[in-house]
Amino acid sequence: MLDTQRLLTFEAVVRIGSFAGAARELGYTQPGVSQQMRALERDLKTTLFSRDGRGLKLSEQGEVLASRVAEILAELRATEERIAAVTRLKEARVRICAFPSANATLVPSAISRLRSRQLGIELELFEAEPPESLQGLHSGEFDIVVAFRYDDQPASQSEPDFNTIPLLTEPMVLMMSDDHPLARRKQVELAELRDERWVAGCVRCRQEFVTACGDAGFEPRIDITTDDNLAVQSYVVSGLGLAVMPQMTQSFVKHPKLRSRPLLPERHRHVTATVLRSQRHTPAIIRVIESLREAASALATAPRI
Known part of the structure; x- marks a missing residue:
């Protein structure tokens, strides 16, 4: 069984490129790091490092361990977290x-x-x-x-x-200022909006919007992007662009000059x-x-x- 602390030290040595650098980062002495690496080599019954004139170099076996060590440590951390979660949930x-x-x-x-x-x-x-x-x-x-x-x-x-448990499915709606020419419409076809400027939200929302526009036959001109839902509304009512957002974003705050309309074809957020x-x-x-x-x-x- 491999020692976790030795693996952590090995990962630092590989990432930094020297025993001395790893020692500084981990708060060890350089001989202490060397000792841990020799112990790891004994555990694995192989040589992990070789030295040449240019400094530290991994052996073929060391390259194999280096390619896996981050994944191994991540899985160990996840296992510790999951064990802690069991205890937490019991409480x-x-x-x-x-x-x-x-x-x-x-x-x-x-x-x-x-x-x-x-x-x-x-x-x-x-x-x-x-x-x-x-x-x-x-x-x-x-x-x-x-x-x-x-x-x-x-x-x-x-x-x-x-x-995964479904909670709700909400429609995507078109947001515009109350003085926009389309504000009197009951619903709007996305294909009609190819010449509009746009305000886009979070990364996944933006990806969904671009995909929807592509399905409607055009590439949107996105002038402004922001993760702040209130900021999206403020930009829209200022006439700086339209936005397509999930309906939920209006349930906790809605600018008084904002108008939203159903968008066709319908798209949803689950x-x-x-x-x-x-x-x-x-x-x-x-x-x-x-x-x-x-x-x-x-x-x-x-x-x-």
């Missing part, structure tokens, strides 16, 4: 990570419902967009991830470790809650998911503003 402590607009709408409502039942579940909240949030779930950093995908994007259910399959039957997880589904149902049936 009814749940870490939820959600994307920004869900953290402003869906998650607060779910937490309020959960606390009203006085179940003794403690929550820690985090914010990230997928796929980063789903990577955190895989590594054990989070217990529940509220994520989203668009019509053409694969579901996270394809990841064998994941169990909001989900994802957990590890191994934890899907944990009582605390079940209760939080129940509250998220109730909050999603209430949000889906709420009057549009």
